[in-house]
Every structure is written in C-alpha cells, then in structure tokens.
Amino acid sequence: MKTKTILMAASLVLASSAAYAAGWTGGDDLPTNPLACDATPGEVVAKPYDGGVPTNAPDRNGKKITVVDVPKLIGVGYFSATTKGQAEAAKELGNVDVKTDGPTKANIDEQITFIDNYVTSGVDGILFAANDPVAIAPVLKKALAAGINVVGYDANSTPDARQWFVNQAEFNGVAKSLVDNLAKEIGEDSAFAIVTSTFTTPNQARWIAEMAAYAAKCHPKLEFLETVEAQEDNVLSFNQATTLINKHGDKLKGIVGMTSVATPAAAEAVTQSGLCGKVAVVGLATPNAMKPYVEKDCVKSVVLWNPVDLGYAAMYVLRAAADGTLKPGDTSVKAGKLGELKVVNGSEILLGSPFVFDKSNIGQFDF
Amino acid sequence: MTLSLRSFMRHEAVLGILLVLVLFVLAQQSDKFFTTANILNQGRLMTEIGLIALPMTFVIITGGIDLSVGSILGLCAILLGVFWQNLGLPLPAAMALAVCVGALAGLVNGLIITRFKVPPLIATLATLALYRGLAEGISQARSVRGYPEWFFVLGQGEVLGVPTQLWILIVFAIGAAAILGLTTFGRATYAVGANETAARFSGINVDRTKLLIYTASGLVSGIAAVIFVSRVSTTRSDMGTGVELDVITAVVLGGTSIFGGRGTIIGTVVGLILVQALKNGLALSGVKGDGTIVVIGVVLIFAILASNLFSRNGDG
Numbered sequence: 001m002k003t004k005t006i007l008m009a010a011s012l013v014l015a016s017s018a019a020y021a022a023g024w025t026g027g028d029d030l031p032t033n034p035l036a037c038d039a040t041p042g043e044v045v046a047k048p049y050d051g052g053v054p055t056n057a058p059d060r061n062g063k064k065i066t067v068v069d070v071p072k073l074i075g076v077g078y079f080s081a082t083t084k085g086q087a088e089a090a091k092e093l094g095n096v097d098v099k100t101d102g103p104t105k106a107n108i109d110e111q112i113t114f115i116d117n118y119v120t121s122g123v124d125g126i127l128f129a130a131n132d133p134v135a136i137a138p139v140l141k142k143a144l145a146a147g148i149n150v151v152g153y154d155a156n157s158t159p160d161a162r163q164w165f166v167n168q169a170e171f172n173g174v175a176k177s178l179v180d181n182l183a184k185e186i187g188e189d190s191a192f193a194i195v196t197s198t199f200t201t202p203n204q205a206r207w208i209a210e211m212a213a214y215a216a217k218c219h220p221k222l223e224f225l226e227t228v229e230a231q232e233d234n235v236l237s238f239n240q241a242t243t244l245i246n247k248h249g250d251k252l253k254g255i256v257g258m259t260s261v262a263t264p265a266a267a268e269a270v271t272q273s274g275l276c277g278k279v280a281v282v283g284l285a286t287p288n289a290m291k292p293y294v295e296k297d298c299v300k301s302v303v304l305w306n307p308v309d310l311g312y313a314a315m316y317v318l319r320a321a322a323d324g325t326l327k328p329g330d331t332s333v334k335a336g337k338l339g340e341l342k343v344v345n346g347s348e349i350l351l352g353s354p355f356v357f358d359k360s361n362i363g364q365f366d367f
Numbered sequence: 368m369t370l371s372l373r374s375f376m377r378h379e380a381v382l383g384i385l386l387v388l389v390l391f392v393l394a395q396q397s398d399k400f401f402t403t404a405n406i407l408n409q410g411r412l413m414t415e416i417g418l419i420a421l422p423m424t425f426v427i428i429t430g431g432i433d434l435s436v437g438s439i440l441g442l443c444a445i446l447l448g449v450f451w452q453n454l455g456l457p458l459p460a461a462m463a464l465a466v467c468v469g470a471l472a473g474l475v476n477g478l479i480i481t482r483f484k485v486p487p488l489i490a491t492l493a494t495l496a497l498y499r500g501l502a503e504g505i506s507q508a509r510s511v512r513g514y515p516e517w518f519f520v521l522g523q524g525e526v527l528g529v530p531t532q533l534w535i536l537i538v539f540a541i542g543a544a545a546i547l548g549l550t551t552f553g554r555a556t557y558a559v560g561a562n563e564t565a566a567r568f569s570g571i572n573v574d575r576t577k578l579l580i581y582t583a584s585g586l587v588s589g590i591a592a593v594i595f596v597s598r599v600s601t602t603r604s605d606m607g608t609g610v611e612l613d614v615i616t617a618v619v620l621g622g623t624s625i626f627g628g629r630g631t632i633i634g635t636v637v638g639l640i641l642v643q644a645l646k647n648g649l650a651l652s653g654v655k656g657d658g659t660i661v662v663i664g665v666v667l668i669f670a671i672l673a674s675n676l677f678s679r680n681g682d683g
Contacts, residue, residue: 028509029509074656074657075657099655101650101655101656102656103656104656104657105609107605107608107609108599108603108605108606109595109599109606110656112599113412113646114650114656116408116412117646117647117650117651118650120399120402120404120405120408120647120651121397121399121650121651121653122399132510132599132601132603134510134512134599134600134601135600135601135603137600138523138598138599138600198604198605199507199509200506200509200510200603200604200605229503231605
C-alpha cells in the first residue's frame with residue numbers, strides 16, 4: 001500500500017512538477033501545458049470526440065425549442081452578461097425560447113436541484129456553468145438520458161456528462177496573459193499573492209496550476225506568497241485582500257484576482273490602503289466593475305474574454321447540436337456574428353484568445 | 368396535557384390542509400408534478416435535510432438549537448474522502464469512521480452545552496465555524512473523487528423501485544417518532560424543554576438527555592454526509608453550507624416550538640414535504656428560483672401565524 005501511495009505521489013509530482021515545485025496553493029493536480037514565453041500560439045491537438053450523446057432525442061431540426069440556462073449563480077454581472085448574449089443569439093435564431101434560472105449562491109446542491117427540476121419539466125436544451133465538474137455529472141447524464149441537448153459554458157463538467165463545452169479561453173492562454181501582465185507591472189523579482197474563489201472551483205484551480213507552470217517556465221524569479229479563498233463574495237474578497245496587504249506589508253507588490261468579484265474588491269482594498277501604484281492589481285474582471293480603478297491608474301490591466309460573446313456562442317452551439325448540424329468529429333461550428341469557432345480537445349469549442357482591457361480601450365465596453 | 372395535545376393536533380391539521388392545498392394547486396400548474404418519477408426523485412433530493420431534521424426536532428423540543436449540522440456534514444464528507452483515499456482504508460470502514468466522527472462532533476457540542484452551560488445557540492455557532500474550518504483545513508481544498516460504483520447505490524441507486532436513501536429516511540423517521548412518542552426518553556425530552564428546572568427536580572437526568580440528543584444530531588449529520596457524497600459522487604469542503612437553515616425551517620414549520628416543550632416528528636415530516644413540494648412544484652410550473660424563496664418565506668410566516676391563532680383560541 002505504501003509503495004503504491006509513493007508511486008502515485010511520484011506520478012502526480014511528475015505530471016505537474018512545476019505547480020508543486022514552486023509551492024503554489026490553490027491549483028489543481030491535473031497536468032499543465034504552459035504556452036511558449038513569446039507569442040507563439042499553442043498547438044491544437046486532434047482528439048476524438050469525448051462528449052456524451054442524448055438518448056433518443058426527437059428530431060429538433062429547425063423546430064422551436066425551449067432552453068433553460070443554469071449558471072453557477074444568478075444576480076452577478078458576469079452571468080447577467082452571458083444571459084444577455086444568449087438572449088441576443090436566441091433573438092437572431094428566432095426559434096429558441098431561453099430563460100436563465102439558478103441558485104443565488106454558488107452552491108453545488110442547489111444547482112443540481114435546479115437542473116433536476118428542469119429535466120423533469122421537460123425542456124429541449126440545457127445550458128450550464130458547473131459549480132463542480134464531478135458533482136454536476138449525474139444530473140447532466142440524466143438529462144442526456146432523457147433526450148435533452150446539454151451544452152456547457154464557462155465551467156466544464158466531466159466530458160461524458162454533456163455534449164459540448166464552450167471554452168471561453170484556454171487555461172494556459174489566460175494563465176500566460178495574467179502572469180505576463182503581472183511581471184510587466186511589478187518587475188521580475190517581486191512578490192505577489194492570489195485571491196481566488198475556493199480552492200476546488202474548477203476554473204480558478206486550473207488557471208492557478210497553469211500560472212504556476214508558466215511562471216516557473218518564463219518568469220522564474222517571481223515570488224509566490226499565498227493564495228486566499230474569498231468565495232466570490234464581495235465583502236470577503238475585500239477583507240482577504242486587506243489582510244494580504246497588512247500581513248505582507250512592503251513585500252507584497254501585486255495581487256492577482258481570480259474572479260470577477262475578487263479583482264475589483266482587491267483594487268478597492270489597495271485604493272483604500274492608499275497603495276495605488278505601489279501594489280499592482282491584475283486579474284479577471286468585467287470592465288464595468290474595473291472602470292473606476294483603471295481610470296484612476298490604480299489598475300493597469302484587466303484580463304477577460306467577452307462574456308456576452310460566451311453566452312452568445314453557447315446558444316449557437318446548443319442550437320447546432322439540437323439541429324444535428326454540429327456532430328461528433330466536426331472541427332468547427334458557425335456561431336452567427338462570431339464566425340467559425342474551432343473545436344478543440346475533442347468536444348470543446350474555443351471562443352478565442354483572452355482580451356486585455358486597459359485605459360485605452362476599457363471605455364468601449366459596457367458589461 | 369390534553370389541551371396541549373389538542374393544540375399539537377391543531378397545528379398539524381392546519382399544516383396538513385395547507386399541504387393538500389399546495390399539492391392540489393401545484394398539480395394543476397404542471398402535469399409533470401404528480402408523477403411517480405418526480406415524487407420519488409424529490410424524496411431523493413430531500414433525504415439529507417430530512418434525516419438531520421429528525422434529531423433537530425428533539426434538539427429544538429429541549430429548547431436548544433444545533434447550528435453546526437451543516438458544518439458536521441461538510442467535515443464528515445471530507446473525512447470520508449480522506450480516510451478512504453489518503454489513509455487507504457477500505458471504503459466501508461471509512462464510511463463508518465466518518466459517521467463516528469459526526470457523533471463525536473455532536474458529543475462535543477453536547478459537552479460544551481451541558482458542562483460549561485453555554486447557550487446552545489452560541490455553542491453551536493462556534494462549532495459551526497470550527498467544524499467548517501477543520502473541513503477546509505483537512506481537505507487541503509482538494510476534492511476526493513473516483514469512488515467505486517457500488518458506493519453510488521446509496522445515493523443514486525434504487526431498492527424495489529424507491530431511491531435507496533428514501534428507505535433510510537423512512538426507517539429513521541419511524542424510529543424517531545417511536546422514540547419521541549412512546550418512550551421515557553421521549554417524555555424526558557419534552558420535560559426538559561417545557562421546564563428544565565422542574566425536569567431536574569423530578570429526577571430526569573437532564574444533562575444526559577441533552578448529551579444523547581446532540582450526539583444523535585451529529586451522528587445523523589454524519590450519515591447524511593455519506594449519503595450526500597454518494598449522491599453527488601464527490602467531496603468538497605463547502606458541502607452542506609446553509610443546510611442548518613433548511614433543516615430548522617422544516618422543523619419549525621412542522622410546529623415544533625422554538626421555545627421548547629412542543630413538537631412532533633410527524634409535524635417535521637409534513638413541514639419537510641411541504642417545503643420540498645413548494646420548491647419543486649413552483650420550479651416545474653415555471654417560477655424562477657428567486658420567486659420560489661419568496662413563496663417559501665410567505666408560507667412559513669402564514670403557517671406559523673395560522674397555528675398561533677388557533678392555539679391561542681385553544682388556550683383561551
């Protein structure tokens with residue numbers, strides 16, 4: 001038993017040596033794939049379709065379908081933006097009836113119950129953003145078994161529990177963008193800390209693991225202090241960021257916010273501590289939340305994709321899956337104004353490269 | 368005694384009528400509501416809350432409260448994963464150990480409350496934070512996944528066409544109702560809640576009664592944790608957050624007095640079903656999540672007002 005454990009540990013370490021070697025916390029233990037330090041794009045590796053297939057789905061080609069969207073939680077700017085994109089796409093398509101419903105807290109149990117009820121009520125399609133990739137799988141499989149088209153966006157489930165997943169940006173791409181901007185702002189041999197949602201939230205854990213791998217490869221002198229959890233809660237994020245500032249003092253040169261709640265809260269904490277320009281804030285956030293800080297030069301770069309486009313693409317992908325025009329093995333899918341989107345990783349559809357908002361362009365965005 | 372017995376019946380009657388009314392209205396709204404598949408599925412979804420609500424009825428009857436049940440659930444879930452994956456114990460042993468830890472956590476609650484005379488609200492508020500913190504610390508924030516297929520029988524499987532965990536809930540509910548209604552222990556529970564000093568002077572071992580009840584609360588939270596892990600096939604340290612409020616809602620809606628001395632298991636079961644039926648039925652008839660919470664709040668207030676009105680009439 002002991003040797004087995006050691007072997008397992010050894011293989012884990014090998015698989016993600018960088019993440020562990022650097023001692024970062026908050027990452028997951030999946031293998032990482034850091035991009036090149038310059039702007040060389042990552043390769044797309046061909047992989048057979050690994051998604052699920054709905055059982056005995058009726059012929060929905062061109063017919064009006066009802067779709068329910070169950071995001072991680074409702075009432076936050078980010079998922080309001082994806083809802084807006086879905087509504088836009090539904091209007092263009094003209095044969096989709098879509099509504100968003102979900103828990104008011106990012107709670108796995110409540111999200112499962114919501115989806116379960118919609119499976120019972122008999123919708124044609126389900127869009128989801130998973131709070132936990134494994135916990136959500138049984139109920140999604142149940143939906144597939146009931147002949148419902150299932151497409152994920154923003155946060156994936158295990159692949160066989162849904163048909164397609166719209167990937168807003170590849171993890172290594174976001175990680176590269178965050179770490180590059182961080183290193184540019186605080187300098188190569190400075191220390192920083194991370195504010196994340198929870199250590200088990202799949203996206204955030206993946207990004208942190210990829211950041212660790214990319215930093216080890218391209219910015220080896222950056223000093224990682226710690227990762228703190230703030231559960232996508234405004235007040236908690238602010239408190240955690242303030243604690244980081246007080247705890248590490250002058251040593252702390254940068255804070256990376258991993259959620260659209262943590263980043264503005266960290267910027268607010270830095271502003272209130274009067275450390276604008278001394279402690280840099282880099283992170284994922286929606287432009288509206290960050291405008292005041294970017295305009296005051298307190299924050300220089302905000303990394304994100306466009307969540308409206310994400311919701312829009314998810315709606316088009318679901319429609320294509322329901323129509324049967326997007327089949328296992330296809331390499332691209334048409335998504336209205338976004339054009340052709342690439343299929344990657346077997347059953348994922350890539351939205352594009354991450355986008356960096358800064359003072360010069362942030363005014364043009366409103367979400 | 369006859370008078371108070373009558374007022375129990377009154378509350379349950381009000382609640383029963385309300386439940387029938389709600390079921391009737393919801394069935395009109397959606398033809399998917401009154402199907403066997405949906406009803407059994409709802410049974411699956413409410414089992415964890417239902418299980419914990421049983422000992423919580425005892426706790427509240429003694430005039431206490433246990434806010435730490437959600438955290439105990441989280442702690443036991445995490446430990447189940449840790450015992451099995453990190454310590455390499457066989458899964459059945461890990462399940463048993465996790466449940467034991469739940470009982471131990473409940474015992475600690477009971478000891479703090481009885482030995483140090485800390486009010487239950489404060490004691491369990493503290494352990495709510497303590498146990499959740501332990502869960503997050505022990506888990507190192509990593510989920511444990513990849514349980515063997517047989518384990519999912521508990522949370523996702525069926526026995527004789529009925530979800531496995533619903534059988535467990537039914538057995539526990541009957542057991543709890545029998546203990547509360549038919550045994551000396553049940554009478555001691557009411558006595559402690561109605562008048563603790565009087566109970567002491569009539570030779571009831573108040574501390575022992577409370578200790579047993581809080582331990583049972585932890586134990587059952589541990590069992591709920593195992594079922595929960597089996598249902599969602601993964602462990603996370605944030606499991607069971609906020610469960611205590613759903614549990615207390617079911618118990619209080621079921622007519623158990625928050626001041627102690629009054630309450631029944633059947634009331635709790637009806638309260639539980641009422642909340643679950645509302646959540647499910649409203650969702651099926653197209654009401655969104657936020658609307659559902661509002662309706663549940665209104666029903667809770669209405670049920671308590673109605674019952675107060677009747678019991679006042681009964682008393683006066």
